[in-house]
Amino acid sequence: MKKLPVKVFSEWAKTGKDIGMQKGHKSSVDKMLSYATKDLKQYSFIDAGCGNGWVVRDISNSKECISATGVDGSLEMINKAKYLDSVNSYFCEDLIKWIPKNKVNLVHSMEVFYYFKNPMKLIKHIHDNWLKKGARLIVGMDFYEENKTSHNWPEKTGVSIMELLSENTWKKYFENSGFKNVNSWKIGEKENWEGTLVITGIK
Numbered sequence: 096m097k098k099l100p101v102k103v104f105s106e107w108a109k110t111g112k113d114i115g116m117q118k119g120h121k122s123s124v125d126k127m128l129s130y131a132t133k134d135l136k137q138y139s140f141i142d143a144g145c146g147n148g149w150v151v152r153d154i155s156n157s158k159e160c161i162s163a164t165g166v167d168g169s170l171e172m173i174n175k176a177k178y179l180d181s182v183n184s185y186f187c188e189d190l191i192k193w194i195p196k197n198k199v200n201l202v203h204s205m206e207v208f209y210y211f212k213n214p215m216k217l218i219k220h221i222h223d224n225w226l227k228k229g230a231r232l233i234v235g236m237d238f239y240e241e242n243k244t245s246h247n248w249p250e251k252t253g254v255s256i257m258e259l260l261s262e263n264t265w266k267k268y269f270e271n272s273g274f275k276n277v278n279s280w281k282i283g284e285k286e287n288w289e290g291t292l293v294i295t296g297i298k
């Protein structure tokens with residue numbers, strides 16, 4: 096029987112598979128973040144579905160980053176993040192319910208949004224409750240309709256909620272949630288691999 100995403104990722108954290116994700120995602124994430132931060136002088140940052148917190152630790156080394164926060168529903172992931180980093184903030188919460196104390200300039204997320212039954216609800220929640228006016232949401236995903244190689248992941252991973260959506264549908268969700276300047280592109284295309292789909296927009 097398939098398991099809920101957070102349950103599966105807690106098992107991954109226990110067996111060290113979070114490090115594999117970190118390595119696999121780093122090159123796409125680095126490109127996403129250099130795009131998202133290029134015009135920012137000072138910014139506050141949240142990683143939605145931060146796993147072991149590696150992106151929070153990376154970005155907090157940048158002198159323009161004034162605060163970095165990670166949120167994840169897996170206690171095992173958050174415990175690892177806190178063990179590795181006592182400076183930045185980490186919260187073990189369901190993204191769909193959590194609201195930050197202070198709105199931020201940049202929300203980033205890698206390989207998380209399709210683990211929600213109603214991803215548009217999450218996008219709208221982040222738009223309305225996490226971001227300042229003029230702030231950016233940037234999301235990267237490898238599991239999507241055009242990337243055929245990813246289609247067997249629900250079977251391979253045994254995760255119960257994985258919404259397979261097209262690039263256009265994701266863009267529409269951003270636009271319908273109130274985001275402006277919605278843009279998408281792919282990073283790291285190769286044979287039999289469409290690359291990481293990046294979607295971004297400004298509140």
Ligand SMILES: C[S@@+](CC[C@H](N)C(=O)[O-])C[C@H]1O[C@@H](n2cnc3c(N)ncnc32)[C@H](O)[C@@H]1O
Pocket residue numbers: 100101104105116117120143144145146147166167168169172188189190191204205206207210
């Ligand atoms: C594929 S992992 C990606 C982790 C991290 N972004 C990275 O690149 O290493 C997906 C993460 O989303 C988290 N997640 C899934 N559903 C969630 C939810 N409803 N609330 C909070 N976190 C969730 C999982 O616990 C997991 O750590």
